[in-house]
Amino acid sequence: MAACAGRPGRFLTGRGVASRIRAFPRFSARVWNTLVRTRGIIRRLLLAGVACSVLLPIVLAVVTGLGVLLHAVGDGAGGRVCGRAALVVGVCWLVAIITTAVASGAALLDDRTQPADHDGPPRP
DSSP states (O other), X not given: OOBSTTOTTOBSOSTTHHHHOTTSOTTXXXXXXXXXXXXXXXXXXXXXXXXXXXXXXXHHHHHHHHHHHHXXXXXXXXHHHHHHHHXXXXXXXXXXXXXXXXXXXXXXXXXXXXXXXXXXXXXX
């Protein structure tokens, strides 16, 4: 473990760590907080993508079934509307799958570049 301010035994933990490290400029704590906010956005996007990837196929099946049912009872216009809506839901499902894959990759890369304890700026 690295010691700070030339005192052995005093490790890089606690308040004001970034101000005691000469290798990092003064604004490093603000930059670190920005990275933490970005990580939260990536995780929220990943959660929304997984939820949409699970729920949209169910919506697609219901809308497609309703369209077939409407067409079978003689409502051709309603069947066509449900077919178009199913097409839109299918495209949204595809976009959700792609978004989930990209967000998963971004979260993986973000986790590998940050220290394991996440308590301050990276240690030298």
